[in-house]
Amino acid sequence: MLKKLIILVIIGVLGVTGYFVAPKDTLTHNTNYANTKLIRFHVIANSDSPQDQLLKLKVKEQIIKEMAEELEGATTIHESRGIITKNLENIRETAVKELKRNKVEHQVRVSLDKHQFPTRRYGDIVLAAGTYEALRVEIGEGKGQNWWCVMFPPLCFIDVKSGLIDEDTKSQLKEVLTEEEYELVMSDVGENQLPLQLRSKIWDWLKASKNQIFEWAKL
Structure with a gap:
């Protein structure tokens, strides 16, 4: 028994x-x-020091500001990929200028490639772990905590502090x-x-x- x-x-x-x-x-x-329908945006800080983490956020804000208008009319991932590829050097220069504005001389590496990501939540959207195409910006040694969002569909250009994604963005997700x-x-x-x-x-x-x-x- x-x-x-x-x-x-x-x-x-x-x-x-x-x-x-x-x-x-x-x-x-x-x-x-993940490999075919989304493009993520990944900014990696030089280190985890408070200064480097703040610089990371300033750099991503400038890049988003510069790219928002460029990507505004893109309706497909192919259009977005083409726009990003054409602007890779401009994106790098934007990052370098922001660093110099803050009296920092780090090198910046910019690429559009496939990278491994862990599961992440962005507002009320969850993206599972996997390999994603991503615009990647590495500052200096690239050993610090990273910041990310989704470049296509354009989740980077909305405010998710409330934890909610607006209906227009949800509609864009449904389309792709x-x-x-x-x-x-x-x-x-x-x-x-x-x-x-x-x-x-x-x-x-x-x-x-x-x-x-x-x-x-x-x-």
Whole structure:
């Protein structure tokens, strides 16, 4: 009787643990759109010093201000990509000018490429971890905390301090994402729930040991 009880407990743990691991597979499966439908904007500070972090924010504000008008008429990711590519040197010069305005001489590297991102929340939008195309601006050594937003659709150009995305922006997202993709990014899965995506060591051990456990139960 005791052995049967232990087996039931193990089965229950396997089921519950498996349930909490599942969101990882769901998020991974639904990030296929990331490489083709979104362009993110990524600014990496020289270091984590208060001065460098403040400079990072000043640089991103200037770049957003410069690019807002350029990207205003872009309706597709291809148009946005072309505009960004054409302006890479202008973006670098904008960043350098802002640094010099603050009496800093760091080098700035600017690129449009694919990069790995963790799961992030932006207002009430959640983007799952995955590889995204991104306009990347690295300041100096690029060893500090980074700032990010989405360049296309243009989430960078709205105020998300309230934690909400306006209806116009949601409409733009609906135009470039499928219904399933839109529901995913507007879901309630946020940064505070990331541990649910991590595979439990207990789960791995129980899966590896289940045959031995069942053999023991037969004794």
